[in-house]
Amino acid sequence: MAQENPIVHAVDVHKRFGHLEVLKGVSMDVTRGQVVVIMGPSGGGKSTFLRCLNHLEKIESGTIEVNGHAIGYRTTSGGRLVEESAKVVARQRADIGMVFQRFNLFPHMTVLDNITLAPMMVRGTGRDDARKRAMELLESVGLPQKAEEYPARLSGGQQQRVAIARALAMDPTVMLFDEPTSALDPELVGEVLETMKRLATENHMTMVCVTHEVGFAREVADRAVLIDGGVIVEDAPPDRFFNDPQHQRTQQFLSKIL
Ligand code: ADP
Ligand code: MG
Numbered sequence: 001m002a003q004e005n006p007i008v009h010a011v012d013v014h015k016r017f018g019h020l021e022v023l024k025g026v027s028m029d030v031t032r033g034q035v036v037v038i039m040g041p042s043g044g045g046k047s048t049f050l051r052c053l054n055h056l057e058k059i060e061s062g063t064i065e066v067n068g069h070a071i072g073y074r075t076t077s078g079g080r081l082v083e084e085s086a087k088v089v090a091r092q093r094a095d096i097g098m099v100f101q102r103f104n105l106f107p108h109m110t111v112l113d114n115i116t117l118a119p120m121m122v123r124g125t126g127r128d129d130a131r132k133r134a135m136e137l138l139e140s141v142g143l144p145q146k147a148e149e150y151p152a153r154l155s156g157g158q159q160q161r162v163a164i165a166r167a168l169a170m171d172p173t174v175m176l177f178d179e180p181t182s183a184l185d186p187e188l189v190g191e192v193l194e195t196m197k198r199l200a201t202e203n204h205m206t207m208v209c210v211t212h213e214v215g216f217a218r219e220v221a222d223r224a225v226l227i228d229g230g231v232i233v234e235d236a237p238p239d240r241f242f243n244d245p246q247h248q249r250t251q252q253f254l255s256k257i258l
Contacts, residue, residue: 005068006031007174007206008053013062015048015230022048024230025062030174033204037221037238039212041253044228046210050176053208054096055089066096067173094122097167097175101183103159105151105166111138112147115166123170130169137165141195157188161195168199175199177209189213196220212257218242226250 008030015023022045030036038046051057053064055072061081064071071092073081084092105114115137116130125133138144141161151159160180167175177196181189193216199205200220211217217224217238224241226234226249234241234250242258245251 004031007034007067008208009063009065009068010049010053011063013049013052013064014060015045015052015057016060022230023052023059026227026230026232028225028232028235030206030208032206034222035200035205035207035209035220036223036225037217038208038210038225038227039217039253039257040227040233045230046227047178049227050098050178050208050210053176054093054098058083066092069095071096090122094118094170095173097170097172099160099163099167099175099177099180101179103151103156103163103183105159105162107151110148110150111143111154111162114151114162115169118166119169134165134169137168138162140168140198141165142191155188156184157191160184160188160192164192164195164199174206174208177207177211179210179212181211181213214242214258226253228253 006029008028010026010028013023013026026049040046048057052059053071069092072089073083076082109117112131112134115134116127119125119130119133120127135144135147138147141164143158143161146154146158151162154162181192184192193213196209197216197220200207221238223235224238225232228249234245234247242254245254
């Protein structure tokens with residue numbers, strides 16, 4: 001039987017900032033419905049890799065495809081990478097939801113307006129439909145009562161759940177999370193992880209999550225990946241990743257966080 005095409009297909013991605021080579025050939029496939037957790041030491045290139053996936057960063061070489069479509073570039077007949085126009089990139093990026101460490105909601109807009117903005121602007125969804133969908137999403141993250149509230153009046157955990165709802169409003173093919181709980185007070189971490197877990201188990205969302213939440217990784221992830229020094233060091237099912245890592249760098253890293 002033919003293998004289903006991966007949702008995320010990254011091949012030999014190289015990225016540098018000036019002289020600093022931050023990604024030294026990262027390849028990763030994520031199939032539909034898979035949850036991949038990325039861990040690793042600070043500065044290893046985790047955020048940069050996620051940002052390359054939705055073309056928030058340019059890459060030097062390599063291939064990035066989401067759902068069968070190249071992101072940010074097309075290849076000339078001579079094999080050269082040519083960057084797409086901002087308009088094309090915006091359209092491509094619309095399929096990729098991203099949630100960052102810092103809740104980056106628009107402070108001057110209500111929760112509901114935060115969620116409806118992109119569907120109305122980018123997808124051309126009508127206001128009534130966008131609001132109806134936003135309310136469904138607020139239900140699903142447990143915050144329908146906060147629709148007319150401004151972000152500053154919400155806790156960090158609530159803001160992060162709104163950020164998830166906002167990303168989902170675009171009906172993304174894949175969701176990228178960059179340490180979504182690491183800026184939260186400890187007692188607020190659980191509600192965000194629970195929201196992410198439901199997204200994985202009930203909605204079967206394809207997810208790439210940079211997080212050091214071991215419980216989440218063990219319970220929800222299909223694979224755990226260690227990125228260190230701009231390369232993928234380890235890529236294994238969570239059970240093996242945590243209990244029997246093959247590489248010394250993974251063992252060292254785990255000894256610090258477990
Ligand atoms: P991680 O998320 O694993 O902590 P990052 O991807 O944020 O690591 O960073 C990897 C390396 O790239 C670090 O050395 C960081 O300082 C560097 N870096 C990240 N973003 C930039 C940037 N915009 N300009 C220059 N260097 C950067
Ligand atoms: Mg980071």
